[in-house]
Amino acid sequence: MTRRIHRYGTVDSTMRIAAGYAALGCPPGTVVVANEQTAGTGRFGRRWHSEKGTGLYLSQVLRPDVPGDRLPVVTLALALATGDAIARASGVICDLRWPNDVVAGGRKCAGILVQLQDRALIAGIGINVNHAAFPEELAGSATSLRIVSGREHSRDALLDELLESIDTYMRLFEAEGTEPILRLFAAASSYVQGRRVVVEQPQGMLAGVTDGLDPVGFLWLRTETGRELIVSGGVRPCS
Secondary structure, three states, X not given: OOOOEEEEEEEOOHHHHHHHHHHOOOOOOOEEEEEEEOOOEOHHHOEOXXXXXXXXXXXXXXXXXXXXXXXXXXXXXXXXXHHHHHHHHHOOOOEEEOOOEEEEOOEEEEEEEEEEEOOEEXXXXXXXXXXXXXXXXXXXXXXXXXXXXXXXXXXXXXHHHHHHHHHHHHHHHHHHOHHHHXXXXXXXXXXXXXXXXXXXXXXXXXXXXXXXXXXXXOEEEEEOOEEEEEOOOEEEEOO
């Protein structure tokens, strides 16, 4: 397919720029890629470490033809696409940590952020590709494809694989709905079923054992007091 890719050197956030293109009515599939972000964001407004020249930082405008109540599954589809693209481009096999983290060697190597902009979805994806090290506050939780594999990787090749993979999963989602995405995500993730985790919630930390996904893509958690549906929050394995 013909795709518009806008490449930048240093930007504050690819999400912001992609949202601007979406507001102007850009076609679906439009991509913004940057060599560096000075204010990249993750979930809950956290900063995404976007070191110059080492990672893949992009946002894509999506306009899926699906009912609004199915949109939370888009994040899961993008996580699947990211994991598959990383495997094909680098040989690194990743785990998926619900709902938006891609994990290699027990640490996060990629993350997904999806925001609604008018009638479009802005899908931000950050992948730690050739980082040799991370700031002290991230060193215990973050990794890169270079650290895991012991060699550097082509960011351009990874971008090509990622965009093709996103197309594949979004076509599947639009054609067949949520079921195949939920099934594939559950198969690719060690966090969906039977994993003892803690979940960061506004009211504090919640501990339990994961118990599958609901039809919308939210996570079931069995706790000491019953079964709770997790619609958001940072999921981490119990140490």
